[in-house]
Amino acid sequence: MSTFDSPAFRRFVETFADRLHERRDELTQLDSAIGDADHGINMDRGFSAVRGKLDELAAADLGGFSKGVGMTLISTVGGASGPLYGTFFLRLATSFGDRASATPDELGEALRAGLDGVRQRGKAELDDKTMVDAMSPGVDAYEAASADGMGAALAAAATAAAAGRDRITPLVARKGRASYLGERAANHQDPGATSTTILFESLRDAVAES
Amino acid sequence: MSTFDSPAFRRFVETFADRLHERRDELTQLDSAIGDADHGINMDRGFSAVRGKLDELAAADLGGFSKGVGMTLISTVGGASGPLYGTFFLRLATSFGDRASATPDELGEALRAGLDGVRQRGKAELDDKTMVDAMSPGVDAYEAASADGMGAALAAAATAAAAGRDRITPLVARKGRASYLGERAANHQDPGATSTTILFESLRDAVAES
Amino acid sequence: MKKLMNAADDMVDEALAGMAAAHPDLIRVIEPNVIVRADAPRQGKVGIISGGGSGHEPMHGGFVGMGMLDAACAGAVFTSPVPDQMLAATKAVDGGAGVLHIVKNYTGDIMNFELAAELAQAEGIEVTSVILADDVAVKDSLYTAGRRGVGGTVLAEKIVGAAAEEGQDLAAVTALCQRVQDNVRSMGMALTSCTVPAAGKPTFEIGDDEMEIGVGIHGEPGRERRKLASADEITEALLTPILDDMPFSSGDKVLAFVNGMGGTPLIELYVIYNKVAQMCADRGVTIERNLVGSYITSLEMAGCSITLLKLDDEMTRLWDAPVHTAALRRGA
Amino acid sequence: MKKLMNAADDMVDEALAGMAAAHPDLIRVIEPNVIVRADAPRQGKVGIISGGGSGHEPMHGGFVGMGMLDAACAGAVFTSPVPDQMLAATKAVDGGAGVLHIVKNYTGDIMNFELAAELAQAEGIEVTSVILADDVAVKDSLYTAGRRGVGGTVLAEKIVGAAAEEGQDLAAVTALCQRVQDNVRSMGMALTSCTVPAAGKPTFEIGDDEMEIGVGIHGEPGRERRKLASADEITEALLTPILDDMPFSSGDKVLAFVNGMGGTPLIELYVIYNKVAQMCADRGVTIERNLVGSYITSLEMAGCSITLLKLDDEMTRLWDAPVHTAALRRGA
Numbered sequence A, B: 001m002s003t004f005d006s007p008a009f010r011r012f013v014e015t016f017a018d019r020l021h022e023r024r025d026e027l028t029q030l031d032s033a034i035g036d037a038d039h040g041i042n043m044d045r046g047f048s049a050v051r052g053k054l055d056e057l058a059a060a061d062l063g064g065f066s067k068g069v070g071m072t073l074i075s076t077v078g079g080a081s082g083p084l085y086g087t088f089f090l091r092l093a094t095s096f097g098d099r100a101s102a103t104p105d106e107l108g109e110a111l112r113a114g115l116d117g118v119r120q121r122g123k124a125e126l127d128d129k130t131m132v133d134a135m136s137p138g139v140d141a142y143e144a145a146s147a148d149g150m151g152a153a154l155a156a157a158a159t160a161a162a163a164g165r166d167r168i169t170p171l172v173a174r175k176g177r178a179s180y181l182g183e184r185a186a187n188h189q190d191p192g193a194t195s196t197t198i199l200f201e202s203l204r205d206a207v208a209e210s
Numbered sequence C, D: 001m002k003k004l005m006n007a008a009d010d011m012v013d014e015a016l017a018g019m020a021a022a023h024p025d026l027i028r029v030i031e032p033n034v035i036v037r038a039d040a041p042r043q044g045k046v047g048i049i050s051g052g053g054s055g056h057e058p059m060h061g062g063f064v065g066m067g068m069l070d071a072a073c074a075g076a077v078f079t080s081p082v083p084d085q086m087l088a089a090t091k092a093v094d095g096g097a098g099v100l101h102i103v104k105n106y107t108g109d110i111m112n113f114e115l116a117a118e119l120a121q122a123e124g125i126e127v128t129s130v131i132l133a134d135d136v137a138v139k140d141s142l143y144t145a146g147r148r149g150v151g152g153t154v155l156a157e158k159i160v161g162a163a164a165e166e167g168q169d170l171a172a173v174t175a176l177c178q179r180v181q182d183n184v185r186s187m188g189m190a191l192t193s194c195t196v197p198a199a200g201k202p203t204f205e206i207g208d209d210e211m212e213i214g215v216g217i218h219g220e221p222g223r224e225r226r227k228l229a230s231a232d233e234i235t236e237a238l239l240t241p242i243l244d245d246m247p248f249s250s251g252d253k254v255l256a257f258v259n260g261m262g263g264t265p266l267i268e269l270y271v272i273y274n275k276v277a278q279m280c281a282d283r284g285v286t287i288e289r290n291l292v293g294s295y296i297t298s299l300e301m302a303g304c305s306i307t308l309l310k311l312d313d314e315m316t317r318l319w320d321a322p323v324h325t326a327a328l329r330r331g332a
């Protein structure tokens, strides 16, 4: 398939919500080592809230749906990840506008806008050891492969996000709570980069399913 | 030997102090199970204080020496055992009066007076599972054997005290902290009966040494 | 053993030195380990003293000051203080109107306070004593040493302290203290044991899925070990015996006190209080006043106790009266 | 996990319900989990609000009341509250004189408060923010998220709350809050970890002979793990970096705050305070005011933190001003 519509978006959100719920303890465990042991709990709380009003949210166009997800996350997640993921979806919404569906390029633009939003809100640079280190290579890979179609581009994005997540594991963190740990944060996988990888994998699988 | 004099009393007090110090953790452990985990600490604190002024105390006659020990215990032990052991030595003092030494019978009278003092102060009856259950048979056995000489009588007393200590182990306590535990106090050895047994053993060994 | 401490034997002395350094406006610490109100003795005022083993902070030293205690005697950890301390306290606070000893019902405390009272009376100071024994976990019978004095003591010290502050005489404050005792009931529980510093290891072992119901304040095992339960179930297990024992019934006005044992954070105490409020409402018992916090503790033990006091108008008025101590302050 | 709790997801709600039940004279709790001063909004008074994750009780909800906060937003345990909460709080307390947000320096808190401030400003309410970042365990550099906001927050809330109470305007209380921030330094340590209720197991494992130095207030591991040491050594390990960082020097007047982490009993805090007093005296630093107790906690974590605030006359006066909240009370 070559367009991304509201049903695909819904599958994506549901898949992401399911996986966050399944991997809640894993994400929390990662956050125990270099944070405050709540990342899985936070993400699961937010996406449970999203799931609770999915029918209502999905009734809107792509932009409205995405905006609804972003607002819900901002109102329920808290912590660092709430405003960051919330902003991601709000920027997706602005980029989608009132479209009913998005072409591969339009999806790429939206993802790029989401990434930019996260970077502006959190002021993290590459190598600061945050979700940006998974999101940024994910978006880059999507753009590089988008000529091959949405499915291929999303597969490349997911692979790149995972690689980004793993690449920064040896690093010391410079943003977020993990930065308090200094050297002790090295050789721990970042929880936010992990949830962002799950986001790209969910997007890939939701689109592949159709 | 057939009299009990100030050097013998000193040996007794020193032996008792040594053994309480050595067995401090054991006594505290017993008190952990059915009390508040301080009996060994309390007794050791009191007898360390006694040891610290032993030269001064021992300069007096038998009554004065014993009174000094009792006053020191009252001023340093606290808890239930402070007033009880303090009273024991104060009553010994009254009974010894200004004697320089005591005959077997006089020692028996003093021990009986000590026991009476403990019973009056603590209002414990036999089988209440307290130090009285070691002290009372100890004094009884001493009196029964005193015709055989002080050494034999003290040996009998120590044996009887130990037997009393063990006899009440299966019982439920009716006085002191152990009584709060109800049935849970059964089958635990009483700390106070244990220290009282050490008292009689120290007395036996201090006299035998001479 | 994990504690913020230096040598075990110095812990009480150092904590008292810390208190003296922190609150010179309220208290001074005199030998042998007696915390005395800075402005004691006050002529014509009945002196109110209490004391007990250390390890229950802020009780009793944190309650010395205007409107509460005139002095507190700090024993070794979990060990009744010695008569010398209560005698020194009594002499230090006597303003000619007599001194009330508030004693928690433990064999050691009773005997040591008794000895001190005899000595003080021999020196011409009028002394009365009231024994607090509010712990419904212990049967009050010939077969026990009687109920322990626990949370009710804090309430008695506040109410009686206010009465003495407003000039009531020794007979009146003594009778009032007895009235508090007659109308107060408590029960406690523990999630963990605690470690007596000089003993170096926990007083009892307890599993991750177990709790002790009916504990006192000395790290002693409780009446019964049970499977760990929810806050609501724990509250029921503590409050039902309290409500039934008095009994507290519809129309009664009470002071409800939810107390932490030392290692329990405030968020948990408010969860408990929430259920206490519901249960009291269900019985028609009106909570007129409340106290939530860690006021009578067992070192670092995790757990809580609940205390209910049936209030009359005088008690309520005295509870509300100004107080200025390290641990309780209002209207001052 | 051993806690006095029911379902983990209900813990914060139930604790807030307990607070509301216990202190109806002081506070009310409005949706979504905002603790508001009972008499808010007060016309013409600058509103002071704060908030953060739960699990730090009594901070912040216990500081709502006369002379301190007008509202506090309670997030999930250790999770910054969401903007809806700060917006609701800001609207509930706005008396026309603007609202100050006191924010602890954590990425999540900053971003959520920022979003709320934008929304409030869009609704015509004047909002300023001051960020507390007093934890010297964290290097304040390009390579970190900056120092955490810890114990200094409690002092800021008291002092700034008093300034607002006496009628200072938004610019003045904002500048004062910044002045407190500029003059306050803290550092903390942990003997044990704590357990986030929804996580169900301790955030970190730690040996019986180990401690974490330089922890924050979220059960996060500290800067460094060391062998367990004495109270005096621990005090030195915390206070020396504080004294050196500011630096505090001879002739300075300070407020010294020894704080318990939630699972540490008061007796241990006084042992620490004793050493703090000695060390300050040795440096010629005068402790003019002090605070000893558990005011900013990490659930049931055992440990402590030390905070020093360099006082000026206005801060001292405002520290002494009347306050009436659930956790701090004086002159009222």
Ligand SMILES: Nc1ncnc2c1ncn2[C@@H]1O[C@H](COP(=O)(O)OP(=O)(O)O)[C@@H](O)[C@H]1O
Residues within 6 Å of the ligand: A031, A035, A036, A038, A039, A040, A042, A043, A078, A079, A080, A081, A082, A084, A118, A122, A123, A124, A129, A130, A131, A132, A175, A176, A177, A190, A191, A192, A193, D078, D079, D080, D107, D108, D109
């Ligand atoms: N400034 C930032 N920019 C981007 N991502 C960040 C930033 N700070 C933290 N993160 C991400 O947020 C994750 C932690 O999220 P979470 O645990 O939910 O929030 P909190 O740190 O407030 O507890 C980190 O693993 C990191 O990837």
Ligand SMILES: Nc1ncnc2c1ncn2[C@@H]1O[C@H](COP(=O)(O)OP(=O)(O)O)[C@@H](O)[C@H]1O
Residues within 6 Å of the ligand: B031, B035, B036, B038, B039, B040, B042, B043, B078, B079, B080, B081, B082, B084, B118, B121, B122, B123, B124, B129, B130, B131, B132, B175, B176, B177, B190, B191, B192, B193, C078, C079, C080, C107, C108, C109
């Ligand atoms: N009323 C009493 N009469 C005699 N002995 C008693 C009485 N109450 C307690 N004891 C003895 O005291 C011992 C406990 O002493 P200790 O632990 O030093 O005091 P506390 O109980 O105050 O902590 C008990 O084991 C018991 O033998």
Ligand SMILES: [Mg+2]
Residues within 6 Å of the ligand: A031, A035, A036, A037, A038, A039, A079
């Ligand atoms: Mg986190």
Ligand SMILES: [Mg+2]
Residues within 6 Å of the ligand: B031, B035, B036, B037, B038, B039, B079
């Ligand atoms: Mg004992």
Ligand SMILES: [Mg+2]
Residues within 6 Å of the ligand: B036, B038, B079, B080, C053, C078, C079, C080, C108
């Ligand atoms: Mg004891």
Ligand SMILES: [Mg+2]
Residues within 6 Å of the ligand: A036, A038, A079, A080, D053, D078, D079, D080, D108
């Ligand atoms: Mg968090």
